[in-house]
Amino acid sequence: MSDERCLPDDDEAKADLLCRLVKALDVSSADGRAGVGCLLRELEAVSPGAVERMAAGLQLRKVGWTGRTIQ
Template sequence: MSDRDKELAALMLQLTGLDLHSADGRAGVGALLREIETKAPGTLARLRTACAARGATAH
C-alpha cells in the first residue's frame, strides 16, 4: 500500500467517529471529504457508484 493510500485510508477512518447531529461534526465531515477529493480526485464519485451498486444488489 502506498503512502498516499495509507493517508487516504486514515482520513476515511476519521469519518466514522464524527457526530453528524452536531454542526461541528457536519463541518468536520465536509472538511475531510474535501481533503480526500483534493488528494485523490474522483474518489467520492467512485465510492458513490460502488455504494449504489451494492445497494442495488443487496436483498
C-alpha cells in the same frame, strides 16, 4: 511523520488515523457534518474523482449489484 502536518508516513498508519478521525465525528451536529464535508473535500483534492467512485459503488451495492457479469 512526513511533514509539518504530522501525517504518518505509511498507508496503514494513515488509514488508522482517518478511521479514528471519522469515528470521533458526531454527524448529528452541525460541526460534525462540517467535519465530514471537510474530509471529503480533502480526499477529493488528493484523489480527484475518488469520492464520486466510492459513492457510485455504494449506490450499486444498494441496488444489489455484485460486480459479476450475467451469462
